[in-house]
Amino acid sequence: MSLIEVRHLCKEFKIAKRQEGLTGALRSLFHRQYTTKIAVNDISFSIGTGEMVGYIGPNGAGKSTTIKMLTGILVPSSGEIRVNGLIPYKERRRNARQIGVVFGQRTQLWWDLPTIESFELLKQIFQIPPDRYRQNMALFNEILDLDEFLQTPVRQLSLGQRMRADIAAALLHDPKILFLDEPTIGLDVVAKERMRSFIREINKNRGVTVILTTHDMSDIEKLCQRMILIDKGQVMYDGELTKIKETFGKTRILIVDFEENIDDFSLDGVEVIKQEGNRRWLKFNREVHTASQLISQISEKYEIKDISIQDPEIEVLIRNIYEHNYTLDQVFTDKTRI
Amino acid sequence: MMKTFKMYLEFTRKSFQRSAAYRVDSWSRIIGNIMSLGIWGCIWFALYHGHDSVENISFQSMLSYILISMALQGIHNAGTPLWEIQYRVRTGDIAFEMLRPYDYPLRMLFTDLGSISFHFVTAILPLYIVIFALFQPDIPLSASQWGLFILSAALGYLIRYSLELTFGLFTFWLIETGGVEDVFYFSISLFSGSVVPLWFFPDWLERLASLLPFQGIYFIPNAIFIGELSGQEIWPALLNQVIWLIICYGLLRFVWNKASMKIVVQGG
Ligand SMILES: Nc1ncnc2c1ncn2[C@@H]1O[C@H](COP(=O)(O)OP(=O)(O)OP(=O)(O)O)[C@@H](O)[C@H]1O
Numbered sequence: 001m002s003l004i005e006v007r008h009l010c011k012e013f014k015i016a017k018r019q020e021g022l023t024g025a026l027r028s029l030f031h032r033q034y035t036t037k038i039a040v041n042d043i044s045f046s047i048g049t050g051e052m053v054g055y056i057g058p059n060g061a062g063k064s065t066t067i068k069m070l071t072g073i074l075v076p077s078s079g080e081i082r083v084n085g086l087i088p089y090k091e092r093r094r095n096a097r098q099i100g101v102v103f104g105q106r107t108q109l110w111w112d113l114p115t116i117e118s119f120e121l122l123k124q125i126f127q128i129p130p131d132r133y134r135q136n137m138a139l140f141n142e143i144l145d146l147d148e149f150l151q152t153p154v155r156q157l158s159l160g161q162r163m164r165a166d167i168a169a170a171l172l173h174d175p176k177i178l179f180l181d182e183p184t185i186g187l188d189v190v191a192k193e194r195m196r197s198f199i200r201e202i203n204k205n206r207g208v209t210v211i212l213t214t215h216d217m218s219d220i221e222k223l224c225q226r227m228i229l230i231d232k233g234q235v236m237y238d239g240e241l242t243k244i245k246e247t248f249g250k251t252r253i254l255i256v257d258f259e260e261n262i263d264d265f266s267l268d269g270v271e272v273i274k275q276e277g278n279r280r281w282l283k284f285n286r287e288v289h290t291a292s293q294l295i296s297q298i299s300e301k302y303e304i305k306d307i308s309i310q311d312p313e314i315e316v317l318i319r320n321i322y323e324h325n326y327t328l329d330q331v332f333t334d335k336t337r338i
Numbered sequence: 339m340m341k342t343f344k345m346y347l348e349f350t351r352k353s354f355q356r357s358a359a360y361r362v363d364s365w366s367r368i369i370g371n372i373m374s375l376g377i378w379g380c381i382w383f384a385l386y387h388g389h390d391s392v393e394n395i396s397f398q399s400m401l402s403y404i405l406i407s408m409a410l411q412g413i414h415n416a417g418t419p420l421w422e423i424q425y426r427v428r429t430g431d432i433a434f435e436m437l438r439p440y441d442y443p444l445r446m447l448f449t450d451l452g453s454i455s456f457h458f459v460t461a462i463l464p465l466y467i468v469i470f471a472l473f474q475p476d477i478p479l480s481a482s483q484w485g486l487f488i489l490s491a492a493l494g495y496l497i498r499y500s501l502e503l504t505f506g507l508f509t510f511w512l513i514e515t516g517g518v519e520d521v522f523y524f525s526i527s528l529f530s531g532s533v534v535p536l537w538f539f540p541d542w543l544e545r546l547a548s549l550l551p552f553q554g555i556y557f558i559p560n561a562i563f564i565g566e567l568s569g570q571e572i573w574p575a576l577l578n579q580v581i582w583l584i585i586c587y588g589l590l591r592f593v594w595n596k597a598s599m600k601i602v603v604q605g606g
């Protein structure tokens with residue numbers, strides 16, 4: 001069996017309806033009306049030991065809800081979850097010992113203690129052997145540069161520092177599995193890169209299984225071999241990242257700056273998908289044409305100032321799925337949409 | 339077992355250290371405490387004016403009662419379970435407490451013990467040693483009376499703690515606790531005998547108070563302290579405290595189980 005098994009997982013929230021006016025308020029004291037919101041709708045996947053999986057989807061897709069159920073702080077409405085054999089919400093404390101969790105939006109450290117004391121508390125809470133604690137602290141320090149702020153109370157840390165402290169705290173007790181809900185949110189480029197290399201290190205050298213959610217596709221591209229894409233509580237795609245790129249790699253875009261404005265540009269096998277001043281974005285299929293062939297054809301007819309080639313970005317693909325509510329198969333077959 | 343205890347003690351230690359960082363808070367508490375001591379001291383002085391004793395209680399005893407009561411209240415007020423839990427519920431942090439391999443109500447208790455011991459050692463104890471030396475009220479004369487008083491005071495603390503945390507957990511079901519909170523605090527301060535001993539109550543009110551858990555918080559330990567409860571009378575009083583503690587703690591566990599169920603079903 002895989003390390004993490006999720007079968008037909010569903011979660012619906014009951015939301016009390018607010019009733020208008022005074023009589024409504026009184027009535028709601030005795031008889032509340034509810035609407036239900038389906039946050040996760042029949043999700044299944046399984047994740048093996050050592051995998052690093054990107055769990056992505058637009059706002060409100062149900063990512064955090066899924067993570068919360070995997071950690072045991074939320075009970076599924078139906079469906080099954082096994083995390084290393086445990087049912088998280090039934091064996092919450094035992095599960096807590098085998099997982100590490102970071103919610104980027106909020107810290108789990110003690111707000112008004114110096115950072116180092118939060119770590120020491122965790123050492124006691126998880127009963128981490130002193131040697132192990134020292135080794136871990138040394139390693140985390142090396143990559144995350146914790147020393148810089150260990151004596152500072154958590155509430156005074158910058159966002160980047162706090163995130164570093166939080167992820168270190170989540171890993172102190174050597175969890176087998178790490179859940180990261182938006183671990184790079186609000187970080188600058190350098191801090192993001194540092195966070196990523198830390199996650200990569202933990203996954204590679206310690207074999208920690210990682211599931212992370214993010215809105216930054218470059219997190220996924222740089223970290224994950226596999227991505228699970230969800231929308232409206234359902235899985236839209238689950239598979240390798242490279243497969244999407246290969247399929248989409250068939251189309252490429254040539255960006256051409258012409259010397260002068262051209263009204264009647266046309267060329268066989270090339271479609272103009274955008275234009276701005278003298279610049280044109282030209283889409284072509286690279287299995288039919290090569291870029292150099294096209295460039296020479298264009299330069300025979302027109303004066304070219306500058307030229308560049310763009311591979312379709314994963315972002316574009318994802319946006320299509322979000323915006324047009326496509327399943328991946330649809331996107332693959334309806335290629336004119338890119 | 340030992341290790342688990344050590345873990346909870348770590349919370350006590352950390353919260354002791356944290357209290358040290360919040361000196362101003364500590365000072366404002368102690369000033370508040372001295373002020374209400376002054377006010378109630380004057381009120382009782384005025385009420386006793388011209389009388390040696392009221393209802394067989396000498397002024398000397400009453401003075402002792404109000405002093406020890408204020409000292410105990412100073413200790414109780416250093417812990418803030420109600421405030422903490424309401425804060426955690428409002429911010430949704432409460433859900434994340436459930437990610438930890440410890441028992442939340444228990445860890446709150448140990449955290450509170452930290453700030454209480456800090457406050458006790460640095461403020462309450464020195465302050466009340468001076469005050470007691472100044473006014474020379476009745477104090478326990480035997481080691482056993484001291485022991486029983488401390489036992490009773492500890493039971494009283496645990497009763498109040500359980501009640502307050504239970505009440506705080508009701509925040510889950512109530513959107514506004516304002517009015518209910520006032521009633522709760524009023525009941526505690528009246529029925530616990532915090533400033534008016536139960537024997538001064540009209541009969542019907544005294545009977546009502548004797549049926550409630552609150553008398554175990556201050557009234558019983560205070561009465562033991564001043565020697566008004568002594569000899570064989572002490573045992574039923576302590577038994578009353580123990581029974582109420584069991585009930586209140588049971589209630590706390592029950593409400594906590596319900597509340598944590600609600601958190602994990604409704605997502606905080
Ligand atoms: N406790 C709750 N009560 C009611 N509805 C909730 C609750 N938690 C989440 N929801 C709803 O469930 C849906 C999924 O929310 P979730 O937080 O899982 O989204 P997400 O994928 O993490 O989004 P984001 O990218 O914005 O973080 C949303 O429509 C949200 O409003």
Ligand SMILES: [Mg+2]
Pocket residue numbers: 063064065181
């Ligand atoms: Mg989220």
